[in-house]
Amino acid sequence: MLQYTLDNFIVIPHPPLTTFATAILEASGVPQPIAALVAESLVSANLRGVDSHGVQLLIWYSGQIRAGNVAVAEAGKVVSENGACLVYDGHNGMGQWISNICCDHAIRIARDSGIGMVVARNSTHFGACAWWAQKMAGAGFIGIAMCNATALVAPWQGREKMLGTNPICLAVPGPQTFLLDMATTTVALNKIYKAVLSGEKTIPAGWAMDEHGNPTTDPQAALAGLPMPLGGYKGTGLAVMVEILCAVLSGGAMLTDVGGIRFTGKEMRASHMFLAIDVTRFMPMDEFVARMEWLRDTLKSAGPAAGFEEVLVAGDPEWRAEQIRRRDGIPVARGIWEELGKLAQSLNVTVPPIQ
Ligand SMILES: NC(=O)c1ccc[n+]([C@@H]2O[C@H](COP(=O)([O-])OP(=O)(O)OC[C@H]3O[C@@H](n4cnc5c(N)ncnc54)[C@H](O)[C@@H]3O)[C@@H](O)[C@H]2O)c1
Numbered sequence: 103m104l105q106y107t108l109d110n111f112i113v114i115p116h117p118p119l120t121t122f123a124t125a126i127l128e129a130s131g132v133p134q135p136i137a138a139l140v141a142e143s144l145v146s147a148n149l150r151g152v153d154s155h156g157v158q159l160l161i162w163y164s165g166q167i168r169a170g171n172v173a174v175a176e177a178g179k180v181v182s183e184n185g186a187c188l189v190y191d192g193h194n195g196m197g198q199w200i201s202n203i204c205c206d207h208a209i210r211i212a213r214d215s216g217i218g219m220v221v222a223r224n225s226t227h228f229g230a231c232a233w234w235a236q237k238m239a240g241a242g243f244i245g246i247a248m249c250n251a252t253a254l255v256a257p258w259q260g261r262e263k264m265l266g267t268n269p270i271c272l273a274v275p276g277p278q279t280f281l282l283d284m285a286t287t288t289v290a291l292n293k294i295y296k297a298v299l300s301g302e303k304t305i306p307a308g309w310a311m312d313e314h315g316n317p318t319t320d321p322q323a324a325l326a327g328l329p330m331p332l333g334g335y336k337g338t339g340l341a342v343m344v345e346i347l348c349a350v351l352s353g354g355a356m357l358t359d360v361g362g363i364r365f366t367g368k369e370m371r372a373s374h375m376f377l378a379i380d381v382t383r384f385m386p387m388d389e390f391v392a393r394m395e396w397l398r399d400t401l402k403s404a405g406p407a408a409g410f411e412e413v414l415v416a417g418d419p420e421w422r423a424e425q426i427r428r429r430d431g432i433p434v435a436r437g438i439w440e441e442l443g444k445l446a447q448s449l450n451v452t453v454p455p456i457q
Contacts, residue, residue, distance in 0.1 A: 111433040118454040119432055120145045122446070123157050129449035130167045132174045132196065134161060140198045146232040148432045151408075151423025154292030155230035158299065158438045163227070163362040164445055169271035169366035172226050172231075177203060186215040189352055192225030194369050201228040201247075202237070203378050212378035219377045221347070223354030225249075226370040227363045231271030232283040232420070234333075235375060239273035242387070243378040247271045248344045248372050250354075252362030255287055256328050258335040259341075261315040264357050267291050267329060275381060276391040277455035279398040281417030286341040286367065287329040294329065297321040330392045348373035418439075 111316045114122075120141050121391040125139035132427050140163070150155030166172050176195030180188060188191050192200035204220040211218030231247045238245025251266025267290055285291075289308050297305050298321045305309065308326030311317055318324050331337030349356045354373035361368040381390045427433075434442075441457070 110436055110444060110457040112436060112439050112456065113431040113433050114456050115431045116145050116149055116428065119148065119157060119434075122442075122451070122454050123160060125451045126164065126446055126449060129172070129451050130164050132167070136174065136196050136199045139202060140188050140196055143198050143229050143233045144435045145432070146233055149321075149424045149435075150230075150232065152230050152232070152420060153434075154290050154296050156432075157434070157442065158292070158296060159229065159363065161438075161445060162419050164292070164449075165366060166226070166370070169278055171266070171361070171366055171369055175396070178222070178225070180207070183207075183211075186211050186217045186219060188218070188220045190220055190222040192222050194224055194226065194371070197228035197249075197370075197372060198225040198233075200225040201234050201374055201376070204374060204375060205234050205237045205245075205247075205378075208245075208376040208378040209238060210240075212243050212380045212407075216380045217378070217384035219375070221352035221354075222374040222376075223349070223352035227251075227375055229370060229373060229427075230283060231282060232273065233267045234275035234374075235271040235283070236281070238252055238376065238378045239275045239305075241378070242275045243380055244275065245271075245273045246375075246377040246379070248375045250345050250356070250360055251255065252360055252365070252370075253336075253358040254291055254362075255331060255341065258331050258338040261311075261328065262443050263328065265331075265338065265341040265345065266360060268341040268348075270340065270344060274394055275387070276394060278417060278421050279391075279394040280343050280415050281420070283416075283420075284332070285314075285329075286332050286337050286344060288332055289329070291329050294321055294324050296435070298325060298439070299437040299441065301437055344375075347375045351375070363419070388397035 123141035124137045173194040176193045178192040178200050182189045204207040204222050208218040208220045234247040235245035248270050253263045255265045267287045269285045273281045277298050305318045305321050310329050312323040312327040352373045355371035361370040400412050
């Protein structure tokens with residue numbers, strides 16, 4: 103993997119990066135509050151070290167907006183609400199704006215009913231799942247978020263693209279004990295894009311196959327090929343589970359009917375699922391937090407395997423990255439920064455100074 107050096111990375115603190123991302127979106131025609139939310143959520147991914155879902159996405163979001171494939175000011179509407187279950191239609195609005203509204207509904211319903219489940223159809227890209235599960239966790243609920251995505255992954259034993267990288271995330275309220283946010287492929291596709299944009303020569307084995315279905319470590323061949331389902335048929339099973347909970351249940355686009363941020367001339371029609379669970383309907387919050395801390399600490403106390411110094415729980419790498427990046431700034435690959443600079447120039451947006 104590419105090492106950070108000042109030759110291949112620039113470093114920028116998160117506040118000016120957020121302002122820059124907001125300005126790019128606004129200059130693209132996105133209303134201010136929506137632009138601010140999208141920018142904040144993207145930079146939050148950068149802060150957490152999840153650069154695949156950070157500001158580099160603006161390159162493709164702006165292409166979609168320019169092509170008129172996203173209804174940038176649309177808020178969507180509730181299709182139905184029945185007990186703890188709500189169906190939302192995103193009307194092709196910005197995925198983050200639609201998801202924010204849907205999470206608010208999930209939280210509201212969970213406050214009343216103990217559980218709130220919202221499925222959304224006809225939405226667009228919502229970035230990293232963690233932002234949404236964390237929003238529900240921040241309100242005091244276990245938050246689960248999923249979405250279906252562009253069909254780029256073959257079902258296990260196949261070589262035709264049918265499934266998305268369909269991510270799953272679970273966040274819990276309280277201190278940092280566990281935050282799982284993962285694609286159902288070995289890694290998110292945007293990590294392969296990031297490798298290409300950053301000029302990396304290889305990607306780790308197991309990330310992808312070439313177009314003929316042979317394993318590859320060449321980022322270009324991987325992009326032209328197929329991301330690997332996570333853990334073989336189990337990853338395919340999880341991706342289909344996401345497809346069912348998001349798309350089948352919402353009445354949304356399924357499998358190859360889903361568009362994508364890199365397709366223009368087609369609406370994305372992504373589906374999402376947001377589930378908020380009120381812990382206090384099961385046990386007092388203090389007890390939950392104490393049990394989560396015990397769970398985390400016990401797992402981390404396991405002796406490390408050969409080649410490792412410690413056991414981590416899901417969330418650890420991102421919490422550590424965030425601590426460093428809030429303090430030292432966010433490294434952005436020069437290739438990505440140059441693309442953002444070109445985009446800014448085309449929109450008459452000033453590029454912030456960098457270190
Ligand atoms: N919107 C979309 O369409 C879409 C699609 C796919 C993925 N994504 C996003 O892509 C991002 C990256 O996904 P990914 O699968 O490449 O992430 P990843 O493989 O980097 O991490 C997945 C999870 O594993 C945990 N983890 C990492 N190292 C660990 C270790 N040593 N021990 C224990 N846990 C560890 C992380 O904390 C994280 O929760 C996510 O934010 C996801 O939501 C979005």
